Amino acid sequence: MIDDRFIYLKIYSSNEKKVIIKKLDEIVKYVAAAQLPNSIENIHPEFVKVQVILARTNLARKMRMFGGKGCLKYSDCDICDEGHCITILYDDELKRIWKDRYNKIISIIEESIKATEGLVITMNNRPIIAEFHNTCGGATENSENVIGNRVMYLRKVLCDYCLNSPNWEGYKEISIEEIEEKLKVRFPNLTPTLKIDMKGFIEEIDRDDEGRITSIKIGGKVFKGTEVKEILGLDSTRFSIAPKILGVKTRGQGDGLGLCQYGANQMALMGFKFDDIINYYFTGVEIRKIEKPCIKKPLKEKILVIDPGHGGDDNIGAEGPGGLREKDVVLKISKRLKEFLENLGATVYLTRDEDEYVSLNKRAELANKIRPNFFISIHLNSFSNSLIRGCEMYYYKGDRESLGLAKCIMNSMVKNLDVINRGIKVAAFFLLREVGTSSLHIDIDYVTNPEVEKLLKNNEYIDKIAESITQGIVEYYKF
Numbered sequence: 001m002i003d004d005r006f007i008y009l010k011i012y013s014s015n016e017k018k019v020i021i022k023k024l025d026e027i028v029k030y031v032a033a034a035q036l037p038n039s040i041e042n043i044h045p046e047f048v049k050v051q052v053i054l055a056r057t058n059l060a061r062k063m064r065m066f067g068g069k070g071c072l073k074y075s076d077c078d079i080c081d082e083g084h085c086i087t088i089l090y091d092d093e094l095k096r097i098w099k100d101r102y103n104k105i106i107s108i109i110e111e112s113i114k115a116t117e118g119l120v121i122t123m124n125n126r127p128i129i130a131e132f133h134n135t136c137g138g139a140t141e142n143s144e145n146v147i148g149n150r151v152m153y154l155r156k157v158l159c160d161y162c163l164n165s166p167n168w169e170g171y172k173e174i175s176i177e178e179i180e181e182k183l184k185v186r187f188p189n190l191t192p193t194l195k196i197d198m199k200g201f202i203e204e205i206d207r208d209d210e211g212r213i214t215s216i217k218i219g220g221k222v223f224k225g226t227e228v229k230e231i232l233g234l235d236s237t238r239f240s241i242a243p244k245i246l247g248v249k250t251r252g253q254g255d256g257l258g259l260c261q262y263g264a265n266q267m268a269l270m271g272f273k274f275d276d277i278i279n280y281y282f283t284g285v286e287i288r289k290i291e292k293p294c295i296k297k298p299l300k301e302k303i304l305v306i307d308p309g310h311g312g313d314d315n316i317g318a319e320g321p322g323g324l325r326e327k328d329v330v331l332k333i334s335k336r337l338k339e340f341l342e343n344l345g346a347t348v349y350l351t352r353d354e355d356e357y358v359s360l361n362k363r364a365e366l367a368n369k370i371r372p373n374f375f376i377s378i379h380l381n382s383f384s385n386s387l388i389r390g391c392e393m394y395y396y397k398g399d400r401e402s403l404g405l406a407k408c409i410m411n412s413m414v415k416n417l418d419v420i421n422r423g424i425k426v427a428a429f430f431l432l433r434e435v436g437t438s439s440l441h442i443d444i445d446y447v448t449n450p451e452v453e454k455l456l457k458n459n460e461y462i463d464k465i466a467e468s469i470t471q472g473i474v475e476y477y478k479f
Ligand SMILES: [Zn+2]
Pocket: 071, 072, 073, 074, 079, 080, 081, 082, 083, 084, 085
């Protein structure tokens, strides 16, 4: 049951193999639980609040209701639980990770969700990308050093709160072979006659004419070649030194972007509150309650360009057996559609609002200037066989958002109109290709079918078409 007091999201469940609807905070729980580092022993509840807010922020950012793009694989949902959207771990896996700490951790998370109800981190009214990492090792990073572009709120901040993290300093031995293989480089092959210095460690190597080492300074101490041979058990005093293994020392763990988890937990232990901690790591952000788009204006802040096809004396489009012309019908539908969408809060532009010729280039130019959420071309279809009827929709290859929208509009049209679903297909029509935002081409029905033509002559039916498309768009943005 959908309860208006809560925010819901559409999630593709890989277990159930279908889209299910869940309360946002129910998913927040499993995202936050997956993100808490189980290497921190004394997890402080105030830090858990921080992690809960980060999880809610990242989820909200993906949700279509708040202007997100949704899951890129399953076009009709906000996220999936396959991992590429966001990591979600359910109870079974969490029990395996947290073992006997599971109950305690989950109850702290549940309390934190209640205590931070609806809170997300925003900048310019949009949920931020709430990046975090395990241990920064002294300072977090400016975003341009990690992801290549400058993000206002991902600035370098100093942090030695994570000094006690086991990941503050790391050490890894990597063999030369591995380095050569992974970095696709070659180390010079050192032969025993070559003289090498490793400044500060191995220096002042003296050799006789045969290439044997007579004396060598290692770590500031001078040895005779024979001493080195003896002590290290070498076969000969004719030796060279080349590294086999490099020891790499690291500071911190993770990419250093955003919030340092060890540092944040330490701040919590020191008495800082969750909002202080978030404001410390994210520069210039706001923490505020997420607002559900108003029920009466579900399309508020959505921008749409509606494109009535054809127009003018030389471009009437398809024509019915009774003389009904495509250019007139699609203009009527588009004008009504604009009204309905505007009533629900959307901002709508038409590429033409009278019977005039507008070139395809002009239409694309207009759309690219406005950069709407969707560009929707409205057309009628025609065929030599007058029995053929039904609705077809087209989107550009790879444009999953338009495919998602097409599914919603098609469902609504089939439910509300006397129309047959003839499929949603990929096409490379000029406008689908040239318009830089998501774009959809709808062939409402076949005007060459006499029964369809009769329906399309009726203004009430025109209204019903516009209404059905509107409902489909609302459905797309719902939850
Ligand atoms: Zn996904």
